Amino acid sequence: MIRRGCAVLGMAVLTAACASTRAAREPQPQPEPAKARQSQDLVALLRDPGTGAVGRAVVSNAHGQVELTQARESTRVGADAAPTPPVLLTEEEAERLFGDVLETLPPAPRHFTLYFKFESEELTDESRRLVEDVVREVKNRPVPDVIAIGHTDTTGGARSNVQLGLRRANAVRTLLVGAGLSASAVAVASHGEAELLVGTADGVYEPKNRRVEITVR
Amino acid sequence: MRIYLSIAAGLVVLSLAIPAAAETATPAGRIKTVSGEAFIVHAGQTSPATIGHEVFESDRVRTGNDGRIGLTLQDDTRVAIGPRSEVAVDSFSYAPAEGSLGLALKFVQGVAVYVSGKIAKLAPDAVRLETPAAIVGVRGTTVALNVGAD
Numbered sequence: 001m002i003r004r005g006c007a008v009l010g011m012a013v014l015t016a017a018c019a020s021t022r023a024a025r026e027p028q029p030q031p032e033p034a035k036a037r038q039s040q041d042l043v044a045l046l047r048d049p050g051t052g053a054v055g056r057a058v059v060s061n062a063h064g065q066v067e068l069t070q071a072r073e074s075t076r077v078g079a080d081a082a083p084t085p086p087v088l089l090t091e092e093e094a095e096r097l098f099g100d101v102l103e104t105l106p107p108a109p110r111h112f113t114l115y116f117k118f119e120s121e122e123l124t125d126e127s128r129r130l131v132e133d134v135v136r137e138v139k140n141r142p143v144p145d146v147i148a149i150g151h152t153d154t155t156g157g158a159r160s161n162v163q164l165g166l167r168r169a170n171a172v173r174t175l176l177v178g179a180g181l182s183a184s185a186v187a188v189a190s191h192g193e194a195e196l197l198v199g200t201a202d203g204v205y206e207p208k209n210r211r212v213e214i215t216v217r
Numbered sequence: 218m219r220i221y222l223s224i225a226a227g228l229v230v231l232s233l234a235i236p237a238a239a240e241t242a243t244p245a246g247r248i249k250t251v252s253g254e255a256f257i258v259h260a261g262q263t264s265p266a267t268i269g270h271e272v273f274e275s276d277r278v279r280t281g282n283d284g285r286i287g288l289t290l291q292d293d294t295r296v297a298i299g300p301r302s303e304v305a306v307d308s309f310s311y312a313p314a315e316g317s318l319g320l321a322l323k324f325v326q327g328v329a330v331y332v333s334g335k336i337a338k339l340a341p342d343a344v345r346l347e348t349p350a351a352i353v354g355v356r357g358t359t360v361a362l363n364v365g366a367d
Binding site: 043051055143 | 299348359
């Protein structure tokens with residue numbers, strides 16, 4: 001590095017002076033950005049924009065760590081020191097810093113669980129009424145992703161339950177298509193009896209496990 | 218055995234349902250909101266970010282002076298970035314039935330908000346938010362970052 005610097009400078013300036021005062025002779029602009037700016041990151045915990053829930057965040061680097069536990073608690077951290085102790089941002093500061101980007105967040109995904117009659121692909125009456133809600137939610141979104149995942153209880157074999165779960169997911173897709181969605185917009189899958197909503201032993205009749213879970217993103 | 222069968226069935230069905238994704242893995246998510254100067258970098262190629270654009274593991278999104286981008290990932294994680302910002306989806310894995318869960322986001326610069334999804338719920342330690350100066354571990358919900366805040 002030094003050598004190359006000397007060589008370059010040597011062409012423009014006096015070669016003799018190069019070795020002793022390299023720093024002084026290098027072109028002035030180009031300070032190393034990280035050192036010159038002491039760049040820091042600000043990390044803040046916020047209230048969930050939809051539910052209002054507040055979680056927790058732990059900010060750490062090689063020099064230490066800080067835990068944020070309250071809404072609008074924040075820490076500043078650079079590469080050369082531990083994160084600062086938590087500082088509470090005011091509502092105004094949080095809004096000024098993050099209000100705009102919060103508005104850019106896509107809408108929260110929504111979940112619907114539809115239940116089925118025993119060993120059938122027919123929805124319970126109550127769940128049937130939810131279909132319109134699902135369609136409305138999908139149509140409210142500019143670029144929706146919809147996935148229907150079928151689940152069963154533990155009666156019957158695992159393998160046939162994968163098939164049953166799939167038939168259920170497809171049945172839901174058919175209903176959604178009948179209610180106005182295009183078939184290609186709805187992905188289907190089956191988890192069979194592998195993801196019970198209510199944990200049971202094998203061979204147990206459990207209406208809450210016979211379901212299709214729909215996620216609309 | 219049961220698990221394998223159900224996974225296999227699930228994958229077959231998914232691949233049939235989403236033919237557009239057949240060329241590679243399933244996408245990690247999609248761009249849901251976008252405005253202004255906004256770009257996505259996929260396999261080294263930068264292209265304008267458009268609404269509905271798929272986002273894969275290892276992709277990054279970037280904005281210019283007036284740009285904004287919002288993403289929703291398959292596990293319901295949401296990320297938004299403001300102007301002059303960049304975030305990389307370094308890794309993403311969401312296959313609960315296989316026990317494969319992981320999310321690493323690198324906030325390279327600018328302003329961003331992260332809202333946790335199912336990965337954070339099922340395996341909080343599998344979520345890693347990275348800035349140039351620190352690592353943020355998340356126990357649910359919403360974290361805002363200003364990278365290079367001074």
